[in-house]
Amino acid sequence: MAKIGIKVKVNGVERAAEVESRLLLVHFLRENLRLTGTHIGCDTSHCGACTVVLDGRAIKSCAIFAVQADGREILTVEGLEQDGKLHALQEGFFQEHGLQCGYCTPGMLMTGYAFLKSKFNSTEGPTESEIRHAISGNLCRCTGYVNIVKAYQYAAAKMREGGAQ
């Protein structure tokens, strides 16, 4: 089957590749671009370890073909840190012990990134129940949800102080 040319902006950098139509986005990121921060967990679109932000929305990269991302913009966990400075969410996970084994963390961070961005009109919150609803598609098998919620709250407070980013 002929390969298809795609151009995708990943973490601010234009990337071009020839891919098979059946190549999943997660494999494109990990194998073609060697961006292995995005994890494959269940490979059945249940666990959310493969979450990336596509045109501002958090999605599961194991349930979308790379060709569908042609002409679009992707943010992966590698793109969160800016100029050597951790994103407020990454700092929150560090400060609040939001990870144990770390496998779900990239997905948790990307879901959180899109969620906190969408929530940034409000002057307070998000509440614990809003956060728990937002992360209901990301499984943490260490069951460290309490600290993940705290990490989100840490980041939200920090982002409010410093203005939305």
Place this chain on the structure above:
Amino acid sequence: MIPRSFEYLAPRTLSEAISLLQKSGPEAKILSGGQSLIPMMKLRLATPAYIIDINRIPGLNYISESDGYLRIGALARESDLEVSPTVISRFPILADTTAVIADPLVRNQATVCGNLAHGDPANDHPATMLALEASLIAAGPSGEREISVESFFTGLFTTDLQPDEILKEIKIPIPSPLSGGAYLKLERKVGDYATAGVAVQITVNDAGICQRAGIGLTNVGFSTLKAKKAEAFLTGKTLDDSTIKQAAELAAGEAQPIDDIRGSADYKRDLIRVLTARAINRAFKRAKGGA
């Protein structure tokens, strides 16, 4: 898991998509959100030779109100429903439904039309659309036709859509004042299919007498069921506890559940009874202006 190879086609217009469907016939699948299709392709439960990606067709991503109808375009995502002011204020039943479909990440990609076109009786929107008496606009080679949602679901993973047709729009009548609806689903965990689900949409008059009732049942049959006996029983009656109780028993009798990993048939039938009563109560409260 790697899907079988396929030819990827990305038409820019609806008519181009339809002519591609005509050419490739039943070997083609339409890709909108892909949140059921792609997992099925990975498991090789689906092995289409052609994928026709409609995501690059402009003008299909809308949730709008016109001529007394709410219209949901083929590319409107589940998460768009969650934030639509019209949906939140006039269609609480739709807001209930979308909030319990899969999980937030899947809802960012999954489409409402796809939830229907997939024809899975375990999906949640079919019951809601039955309760709302929606119609579906199918676009095909000879133009558009309107299908009542009641005649759309013909069986397990089977709909009235022809191989050369695309589900273009869901058209839902805007409910009259004093209307309310609710969708209740029991799931073992987020992302699971319903053990059972019930959608109820009612309209009452000033005296609190039920003018119309729509009731859809999720995942208790080989296609999504409309609880017609319970609907007919409610119509013309005051919605007191004993009426609601009897309607719930009728709905339970109309369910056709089977024993499976989510529970026994008896358990699910009883669940339909409980959820129907609760959904009628909530719909009634909302019809009277409550939350």
